Amino acid sequence: MKFSISSNIILAFISVCLFASACKSDSSAGSDDELGKLEAAIVGDPSAENVKTYLEKAKDFITKNKEDKSAIKPVLQKASDISLKHNQPFSAISFLMPLIKDFPNDSGKNKNLLDLAKLMQTVKKDHVAISLYKSLQRSNQSFEDKALDQLASSFDGTAEAYVDTIMVNIFTDPNEFGLNKDNSLKFVDVAEAYALANPNSDQSAQYLYKAAEVSRSIRTFPKTLTIYDWMIESYPNYSKTPTVVFLKGFLLDNELKNLDLAKQTYETFIDRYPEHELASHVKFLIENIGKTDEEILELITKKDGVANTADSSNEKK
Secondary structure, eight states, X not given: OOOOHHHHHHHHHHHHHHHHHHHHHHHXXXXXXXXXHHHHHHHHOOXXXXXXXXXXXXXXXXXXXXXXXXXXXXXXXXXXXXXHHTTOHHHHHHHHHHHHHHOTTXXXXXXXXXXXXXXXXXXXXXXXXXHHHHHHHHHOTTOOOHHHHHHHTTSOSOHHHHHHHHHHGGGSXXXXXXXXXXXXXXXXXXXXXXXXXXXXXXXXXHHHHXXXXXXHHTTOHHHHHHHHHHHHHHOTTSTTHHHHHHHHHHHHHHTSOOHHHHHHHHHHHHHHOTTXXXXXXXXXXXXXXXXXXXXXXXXXXXXXXXXXXXXXXXXXX
C-alpha cells in the first residue's frame, strides 16, 4: 500500500508524539520505581547516607508531581514514616504538614497529627504542639501522650482560647510595624496548627485570614502567599476568600513585582467574582499593571479632570 508524502509526514509525527508520550510515562514511573529501590536500600542498609538520599529524592518527586495528589500522597506518608524512624524531625515535619493539610479526611490523620505535635515539642515549638494537641484531645480522647499532656496542662482552656491568647500577645511591645514580631510569628504558627487539626471549622478560615494579615504586616511574604493559597483552595466559600484572591494579586503586583502572576491572579478574581464590589478596582489594576504610582496618579487626575469638565458643561446647559 502506497502513502503520499503528506501521509508519511503525518505518520512520522504521530510516531514521534507516541514515543514522547511513552518516554514521559516511563520517566514518571521510573521516578516512582527509583523511590522503591531507595526504600529497599534503607531496609538493607539503614545508613544516614541512604536515608538522606531517599528523602531528597522524595522531595524532588513531590515537587515535580505536586498537581497529582494521588501520586504524592503515599510518598508523603512513607517519607514522613522514614524520617520519624530515623530521627529526622525537621524532615518529618516538612512531609507531615502537607500530608495533613491536603488530605484532611484521611483515616490516618489523627495519628499524623499526634506525630506532628510530638515533633513540634521536640524542636522547641511548644506553642504549636499545644495548639495541635488540644484540638486532637477534643476530637479523639483515645490519643494520649504524657509529655504532651504535661505541656498542654500549662494552659487551662480550649484550643480556640489558646489561639486567641497568642493573638492578643502580638500587640505586646510592638516594633515599627505596630506588632511584636516574635509573637506574630507564634500566632501564625498556632493559627496554621489549628486549621490543620480542624479543617472543617469556620473558625479555621477566620484564623488563617488573620494570620495572613499578620504575616503580611511583618513582611514575611512567602508565608503570606502560602496561607492565601491554602484559603483559596480549601475555603472557597468563606466570605473573605474573594478578598484573599485580590490581596494575593496585590501582593504579587506591588511587593514582589511578579507582574505575570499578579495579572493571572487578578483575572482569576474577575472570572470568579465579576459582581464583587472590588471588581472595578481589579479591572483598573489589570489595565494599568506595571505602571508606577506616579503614572497611575496622573491617569486618575486626568480622568477626574475630564469628569469635572463634563460636569461643568452639563451644569451650563
